[in-house]
Amino acid sequence: MKHIIALLLENEAGALSRVAGLFSARGYNIESLTVAPTEDPTLSRMTVVTTGSDEIIEQITKQLNKLVDVVKVVDLSEGDHIERELMLVKVRASGKDREEMKRMAEIFRGRIIDVTDKTYTIELTGTGQKLDAFLEALEEGVVLETVRTGASGIGRGERILRI
Amino acid sequence: MEITGAEITVRCLADEGVEYVFGYPGGAVLHLYDELFKQDRVKHILVRHEQAAVHAADGYARVSHRPGVCLVTSGPGVTNAVTGIATAYMDSIPMVVLTGQVPTHAIGQDAFQEVDTVGITRPCVKHNFLVKDVKDLAATIKKAFYIASTGRPGPVLVDIPKDVTTSRCEYVYPESVHLRSYNPVVKGHSGQIKKALSLLMEAKRPMIYAGGGIILGEAAAELTQFVRSLGFPCTNTLMGLGGFPATDPQSLGMLGMHGTYEANMAMQHCDVLLAVGARFDDRVIGNPKHFFQEDRKIIHVDVDPSSISKRVKVDVPIVGDVKDVLAEMSRQLAAGALKPDVAALKAWWTQIELWKARDCLKFDRTSAIIKPQMVVETLYRLTKDSDTYITSDVGQHQMWAAQFYKFDKPRRWINSGGLGTMGVGLPYAMGAQLAHPDANLVCITGEASIQMCIQELSTCKQYRLPIKIVNLNNRYMGMVRQWQEFFHGNRYAESYMDALPDFVKLAESYGHVGMRIEKPADIEPALKEALALKDQLVFMDFVTDQAENVFPMVPGGKGLSEMILV
Ligand SMILES: Cc1ncc(C[n+]2csc(CCOP(=O)(O)OP(=O)(O)O)c2C)c(N)n1
Numbered sequence: 001m002k003h004i005i006a007l008l009l010e011n012e013a014g015a016l017s018r019v020a021g022l023f024s025a026r027g028y029n030i031e032s033l034t035v036a037p038t039e040d041p042t043l044s045r046m047t048v049v050t051t052g053s054d055e056i057i058e059q060i061t062k063q064l065n066k067l068v069d070v071v072k073v074v075d076l077s078e079g080d081h082i083e084r085e086l087m088l089v090k091v092r093a094s095g096k097d098r099e100e101m102k103r104m105a106e107i108f109r110g111r112i113i114d115v116t117d118k119t120y121t122i123e124l125t126g127t128g129q130k131l132d133a134f135l136e137a138l139e140e141g142v143v144l145e146t147v148r149t150g151a152s153g154i155g156r157g158e159r160i161l162r163i
Numbered sequence: 164m165e166i167t168g169a170e171i172t173v174r175c176l177a178d179e180g181v182e183y184v185f186g187y188p189g190g191a192v193l194h195l196y197d198e199l200f201k202q203d204r205v206k207h208i209l210v211r212h213e214q215a216a217v218h219a220a221d222g223y224a225r226v227s228h229r230p231g232v233c234l235v236t237s238g239p240g241v242t243n244a245v246t247g248i249a250t251a252y253m254d255s256i257p258m259v260v261l262t263g264q265v266p267t268h269a270i271g272q273d274a275f276q277e278v279d280t281v282g283i284t285r286p287c288v289k290h291n292f293l294v295k296d297v298k299d300l301a302a303t304i305k306k307a308f309y310i311a312s313t314g315r316p317g318p319v320l321v322d323i324p325k326d327v328t329t330s331r332c333e334y335v336y337p338e339s340v341h342l343r344s345y346n347p348v349v350k351g352h353s354g355q356i357k358k359a360l361s362l363l364m365e366a367k368r369p370m371i372y373a374g375g376g377i378i379l380g381e382a383a384a385e386l387t388q389f390v391r392s393l394g395f396p397c398t399n400t401l402m403g404l405g406g407f408p409a410t411d412p413q414s415l416g417m418l419g420m421h422g423t424y425e426a427n428m429a430m431q432h433c434d435v436l437l438a439v440g441a442r443f444d445d446r447v448i449g450n451p452k453h454f455f456q457e458d459r460k461i462i463h464v465d466v467d468p469s470s471i472s473k474r475v476k477v478d479v480p481i482v483g484d485v486k487d488v489l490a491e492m493s494r495q496l497a498a499g500a501l502k503p504d505v506a507a508l509k510a511w512w513t514q515i516e517l518w519k520a521r522d523c524l525k526f527d528r529t530s531a532i533i534k535p536q537m538v539v540e541t542l543y544r545l546t547k548d549s550d551t552y553i554t555s556d557v558g559q560h561q562m563w564a565a566q567f568y569k570f571d572k573p574r575r576w577i578n579s580g581g582l583g584t585m586g587v588g589l590p591y592a593m594g595a596q597l598a599h600p601d602a603n604l605v606c607i608t609g610e611a612s613i614q615m616c617i618q619e620l621s622t623c624k625q626y627r628l629p630i631k632i633v634n635l636n637n638r639y640m641g642m643v644r645q646w647q648e649f650f651h652g653n654r655y656a657e658s659y660m661d662a663l664p665d666f667v668k669l670a671e672s673y674g675h676v677g678m679r680i681e682k683p684a685d686i687e688p689a690l691k692e693a694l695a696l697k698d699q700l701v702f703m704d705f706v707t708d709q710a711e712n713v714f715p716m717v718p719g720g721k722g723l724s725e726m727i728l729v
Binding site: 025069 | 281282285286289290293310342343344345467468469472473476
């Protein structure tokens, strides 16, 4: 099953490679991994999307906790949470496609952030599923380039991850 | 007053109470060596290969319960040390590894003798640091000792660029460290402990399985008291030998791939299993699927939460320091009304005695060729009443040492269990001998393993380390040959040790005593003679039976109770 794991870690050189190295050394999957400093500059927040059986997810959280640079680990999937990912898509937008593209972006609440004669660049946020759905909804061959950030996650309501 | 990073490093070691640093110099660490030269609080032991520096520091740590310390130069010094670091990591040995690095401004430039030390060692250390500013140096070294020796211990590496060793700042060695991201659990959950005890008291066929965590956690006394108060059978892993006295009637000896018949059968057929400081690894429980064909409840005590439910599902997990948890178990047991089921226990012991009667460690005692088991058994008889430490290498000799030397005390048996590194035996003995200068130190090895760190005979001469080397020379990489005999149709591919040196002359050329022993009748007199040479290293080359195999054996992928027996 897919899990979304949130971590707080020391904002130290090498901390990211310790996490990435752990996943590859132990053969765990990473679907995506995002990281950036938090409001407290000594801490980074990371979101890892991974898949595995309950046993594997339990091992992943234990092994992450064992890393000396890792301050806190939470499996967000254990409770209510919000997941968002940002995608930028460059699409072919000429002739009759141009209107259709604009309409599609609107339906998915995307924003066109760059325009040329032949292309649009669309910005879209949402869950990974929504972004997938958008790409699937487009006609074959119109997508010129995509870049996705990977998911960021946060607990709903009073669920707060901080030290 | 401001002092240099090199001086700070050496003062940190002295203030940490470090007795010995095992190392080898080179360009990046010259300033550090200069400072070592100028003082006499910390003694440096010059090895002949960096791998041995790490093994020796590791051996020192294993017998002394203090972190071992080693120092190597950048580049090849580090890469040579990696085997030693990985060996210590796999066995959770507290160690601080100091490595030289090229100057900070040269990092990333493919400078002479530059390697990404932090990157190379990351997967085989508990933690590592690159110190970029001399102001962080003392605090980092303090952290390294703290992390290495608390929780589940392990090696911690501190990489020190050359310019950091010449930069200056005030020296303050922190009294203590606090890391918000590192808080090892000590106390076990008392509710879980209570649950565990009631499960144990309900057991009809209880079993206690104790690993290296007992040794590392200094919990042998607590384990022994607990096991004796219950009257349950107890088995030790290869790493846990000495954690419960081998000569105690409740001891079933070692379990696992080359464990005793009784220990493996009892493991397989028990109904409640208490695992303490052990990790159910593949060499211990064999095929996990087969292990779970029998229904049993498992209680698992370990300081490392990630060891629990990693390979087997556990019914009662207890995270905590094994010493603390075992003491608490004894306390609750004494205070409570629960008692073991005596009648069931009696029937269980009757079954175990039947397994024991299989006499799984028997061997031909009338052979005209020296049987390796006989050498270990005789060594045990001659040294059991004296202060003796045994190190070993990796192979058949290691298993015979583990099977035939009865360890009654912890920290007396030093070997590479996790990584299985050939070549550790002699450097382990060096570190252990330095920690216990008056004790007997015997290295039980094979002619292949000993050659992997044979250069250390020179170190032994320089520091007058009177180690006794028992070389069980079967002219084969015996353990490899055994697998080839059993599983590869007797095709002994590259396992014959051709062109062996004359070990007697080799030992003599280093200034030691050499002996060659060819007849069973000479085993005892030779060992006695060697042990009496208190101030000399003696290399005893025993010419042993080439065809001897280690039994019992659980073949890879098979279940614990599917042993090949003699
Ligand atoms: C560094 C290293 N390389 C290879 C091996 C694989 N290996 C395990 S046992 C063994 C043979 C050991 O031979 P020897 O030291 O003569 O001991 P014996 O088994 O004959 O007692 C080998 C090659 C290992 N454990 N370590």
